[in-house]
Amino acid sequence: MNKDALIAIRRDLHKIPELGFQEHKTQKYLLDYIHSLPNERLEVKTWRTGIFVKVHGTNPRKMIAYRTDIDGLPIEEKTGLSFQSEHPGLMHACGHDFHMTIALGVLTHFAYHPIQDDLLFIFQPAEEGPGGAEPMLNSEIMQQWMPDMITALHIAPELPVGTIGMKPGLLFANTSELFIDLTGKGGHAAFPHTTHDMVVAACSLVTQLQSIVSRNIDPLDSAVITIGKIASGTIQNIIADHARLEGTIRTFSVESMEKVKKRIEDMVKGIEIGYQCKAEIDWGSMYYQVWNDEALSKEFMEFVQNETEIQLHVCKEAMTGEDFGYMLAKIPGFMFWLGVDSPYGLHHAKLSPNEQAIFKAVDLICQYFEWKGNK
Known part of the structure; x- marks a missing residue:
């Protein structure tokens, strides 16, 4: 596949972003391309x-x-790009259009030039939510085609093209969504003593939540609790009977995630008593940490340094979440960052990665699979 074809595919996919488990146009586009390849060895x-x-x-x-x-x-x-999203309110703002294009580029190479070992390409839906990796991993197809090792990449806007970032062990954090609904008793603003004000309860709870990490998590460990959204009330002179808090939890260890959740539950029970309300907690989507296999990671890093022109950046672990962690929990493998040199970061409305990174990634993965799959 030449460079022009890869760019055309990326731009086609960029136009049709779809939410998790709604990727019908995307699936059709991918299947149409896959079925155009030589099918003697493809299933x-x-x-x-x-x-x-x-x-x-x-x-x-x-x-x-x-x-x-x-x-x-x-x-x-x-972005103002000529090929920007044709779906209002939706965007490939995390680079999944790049990820898919790279996968198709690698698949194309091996459809024409098979290696000794079998290869399995997995096009996974719903990474951004509600989470497609875990159910896909547990599917009958995956159980039948369980690989011996697995790899993946994620674009890194802050790294230059021609660079990858990687480390053995922990790469991405454990993550969990957090939704808390508080229900009390509303009423007129002039008679607060007859109400149970959920604006006040929500504000108190947000403040209390910020003490969990500082007073419950080992300072040598890391955790984050962020409440990104509060919704409550209807008008300035009505005391609200309901409030909803939406946020995220991120930790570098499974044990810290369990501890944080237990402390949140305890604090919410206290809010129920103190503010005479009822509370419900929904943990939403939960993603397992991305843990790179030590031996395979070191082997890949040595391969990059000794056999390619790609620059290796030994990075630190990040608080980002990725449901690929579920696959790595069962299958030895690794994920790495791909430098795409964008001034805007992940999930930004103006993210515009450098398309030259696509060719670098396709060449790197093809070289590695040929080396690894013919050993």
Whole structure:
């Protein structure tokens, strides 16, 4: 596949972002392209809006998997690009259009040039939510085609093109959404003594939540609790009977995640008593930490340094979340950051990665799979 074809695919996909498990146009586009490839060694199966593609090797001893995510985000695009999103309020603001294009580029190479080992390409829906990796991992297809190792990448706007970021061990954090509904008793602003004010209760709870990390988590560990949205009330002179808090929790250890959630539950019970209300907690989507296999990661890093022109940046772990962690919990493998040199970060309405990074990634992964799959 030449560079012009890769750019055309990326721009086509960028125009049609879709939310998790709604990626119907995206799935059709991917399938149409996959079915255009030589099919002598390809075996294609669909799962919901996702796709599995197995490339049968010439003398297989193991199966190597490559995973890409395919969904977009509920963000109104503001890039001004000629190929910007055609779906109002939706955008590929996390680089999944890049991820898919890279996967198709690698798949194309091995459809024409198979290696000894089997390859499995996984086009996974719903990474941004509600989470597609875990159910896809547990699907009958994946159980039948369980790989021996698995890899993936994620674009990194802050890194230059031609650079990857990686480290063995923890790369991305454990994450959980957080939704808290408080229900009390509303009334007239002139008679507060007859009400149970949920604006006051919500404000008190937000303040209390900020003490959890500072007074319950080991200072040498890391955790974050962010309340990003509060919704309550209807007008200035009515005391609200309901408030909803929406936020996120991120931790570098599973144990800290459990501790944070227990403390949130305790504080919410206190709010119920103190403000005479009822409370409900919904943890929403929860993602397991991305933990790179030590041996495979070091082997890949050495390969990059010794066999390619790609610059390796040994990065630190990040508080970002990725449901690829569920796959790494069961299958040895790794994820790495791909430098795309954008002034705007992930989930930004003006994110515009440098398309030259696509070619770098395709070449790197093809070289690595040829080296790894013919050993």
